[in-house]
Amino acid sequence: MDHKIVIVGGGAGGLELAARLGRQFGPARVFLIDRDETHIWKPSLHEVASGTLDIHREGLSFMMLAKERNFTFVPGNVTHVDRERHCVQIAPYYSAQGQLVFDARELSYNTLILAVGSKSNFFGTPGAEEHGISLDSTAQAEHFRQQMLHELAAIARQREQNVSPEPVLHIGIVGGGATGVELAAELLEAINGLTFYGTRNIDPKKNVKITLLEGADRILSALPERMSVAAHGLLIERGIDVKTSIKVARVGPDSVEDDQGRVYPVNLCVWAAGIQAPQFLTELGLPTNRINQLVVDEYLRTPDPDVFAMGDCAQAPWLGSDGTLPARAQVAHQQAAYLAKVVAGRVSNGPPHSQPFRYKDYGSLVSVGHSRGVGSLMGVLAGKSLFVEGLLARIMYMSLHLMHHLAVLGFWRTASLAMGRLLLKRSTPRVKLH
Ligand SMILES: Cc1cc2nc3c(=O)[nH]c(=O)nc-3n(C[C@H](O)[C@H](O)[C@H](O)COP(=O)(O)OP(=O)(O)OC[C@H]3O[C@@H](n4cnc5c(N)ncnc54)[C@H](O)[C@@H]3O)c2cc1C
Incomplete structure (x- = not known):
């Protein structure tokens, strides 16, 4: 009987793994399950939220990818894994119009790889889930974009009516990690663009205020201090209010309150303060940590020899x-390349892979708008890190996305896609307006 490989989650890691294994073993053996029909590169979600990236053009159809890369795509939300019976359980699947497409199903496996990503962690903060918008999915990013357009249109109307005092849209971003920083910078550019295309009577300097609230004493606290300083400077220079050492204690419909009782006016709140893995992982009888991540060893194995996580x-x-x-x-990108070898060895009944997964840190890059970035590249000069800034950092930042496309689509498709997008850019506005 064929060895069945099931990958759950077609994101940055899972899709690359499916594409690699599909080429080798074909659709009868390689199955990719995802709850969405379209793949999006998650680090682009802040651009979807600001409207500078159109999801209808950027998203890649899993069906198309499955045909191209020779794996079987199974749409659906995985809710549980029955490890004794070696099968994953998939919830009923409905079309966008609410029609039942598939009943609840099961899919059996010989090797299972869980690559279901993460979502926002609200840390039980009162009001955060209700009033904050997180950027975990394209639907949420689109929701934010539409809310922002709605609020900006309201400001434009008030200005037409000469309302006094001057109306202000307060956008608060909770969390000064890479997501929060990138979103703040992208939003500013998008809002400047919007006023250029349609809502000309809005003055972004007067009518929009973006505040970034970070709990640690510096933004990008997980990255080298020099990057924090550079990114902080760039944000301030662009008029973004950056507040550090602020512990958000409550989120309301029009404000955010910190643990010292200080209140910040916020009409639109983005929650980007931390992550957690999906809850169902804690119900599989496998060890998980306090943010629901499956604990794996240096071979990316769970204690169940047939179940891997990445x-x-x-x-x-x-x-x-x-x-x-x-x-x-x-x-995720490097783990996909590693697991492709491990799983190939299992399929061909070879000896267990002897090399553990070694992450090669090439450094960190953060985009601070469309033409600027900051970053530190590792091991460039005899093992030392190199600080990069400006357009060069932004170009290098984009190279990670390019590598993902290359792994998933191959060279020619990536090149033609890039060319197509470049040409489309010339005939469409810079910011998605509708
Ligand atoms: C706005 C933003 C900006 C970011 N910027 C950067 C950056 O600049 N650099 C960087 O290195 N990282 C960045 N990240 C983090 C990066 O996106 C993640 O680390 C990466 O996507 C993780 O890959 P993954 O394959 O584990 O999960 P994901 O890419 O999140 O993919 C998970 C997939 O699993 C599917 N799924 C989830 N649950 C189920 C289920 N129960 N059943 C079926 N399918 C399911 C989802 O639909 C999704 O397709 C950013 C993240 C965000 C949100």
């Missing part, structure tokens, strides 16, 4: 350091 949903040791691997696309 990407944001896994807590994996960082060999050569005391810590665990960060939740980053770069990690």
Whole structure:
């Protein structure tokens, strides 16, 4: 009987793994399950939220990818894994119009790889889930974009009526990690763009205020201090209010309150303060940590020899350091390449893979708008890190997305897609307006 490989989650890591294995073993053996029909590169979600990236053009159809890369795509939300019977359980699947497409199903496996990513962690903060918008999915990013357009249109109407005092849209971003920083910068550019295309009577300097609230004493606290300083400077220079050492205690419909009782006016709140893995992982009888990540060893194995986990949903040791691997696309990308070899060995009944997964840190890059970035590249000069800034950092930042496309689509498709997008850019507005 064929060895069946089931990958749950077609994100940054899972899709690359499916594409690699599909090429080798074909659709009768390689199955990818995702709850969405379209793949999006998650680090682009802040651009979807600000309207500078159109999801209808950027998203890649899993069906198309499955045909191209020779795997079987199974749409659906996985709710449980029955490890004794070696099968995953998939919830009933409904079309966008609410019609039942598939009843609840099961899919059996010989090797299972869980790559279900992560979502926002609200840490039980009162009001955060209700009033904050997180950027975990394209639907949420689109929801934010539409709310923002709605609020800006209201401001434009008030200005037409000469309402006094001057109306202000307060956008609060809770969390000064890479997501929060990138979103703040992208929003500013998008709002400047919007006023250029349609709502000309809005003055972004007077009518929009973006505040970034960070709990630690510096933004980008997980990255080198020099990057924090550079990014902080760039944000301030662009008029973004950056507040550090602020512990948000409550989120309301029009404000955010910190643990000292200080209140910040916020009409639109984005929650980007931390992550957690999906809850169902804690119900599989496998060890998980306090943010629901499956605990794996240096071979990315759970204690069940047939179940592996990768990407944001896994807590994996960082060999050569005391810590665990960060939740980053770069990690998921490298783990996909590693697991492709491990799983190929299992399919061909070879000896167990003898090399553990070693993460190669190439550094960190953060985009601060469309033409600027900051970053530190590792091991460039005899093992030392190199600080990069400006357009060069932004171009390097985009290279991670390019590598993902190359792994998933191959060279020619990536090149034609890039060319197509470049041409489309010339005939469409810079910011999605509808
Ligand atoms: C706005 C933003 C900006 C970011 N910027 C960067 C950056 O600049 N650099 C960087 O390295 N990282 C960045 N990240 C983090 C990066 O996106 C993640 O680390 C990376 O996507 C993790 O890959 P993954 O494969 O583990 O999960 P994901 O890419 O999140 O994919 C998970 C997939 O699983 C599917 N799924 C989830 N649950 C189920 C289920 N129960 N059943 C079926 N399918 C399911 C989802 O639909 C999704 O397709 C950013 C994240 C965000 C949100």
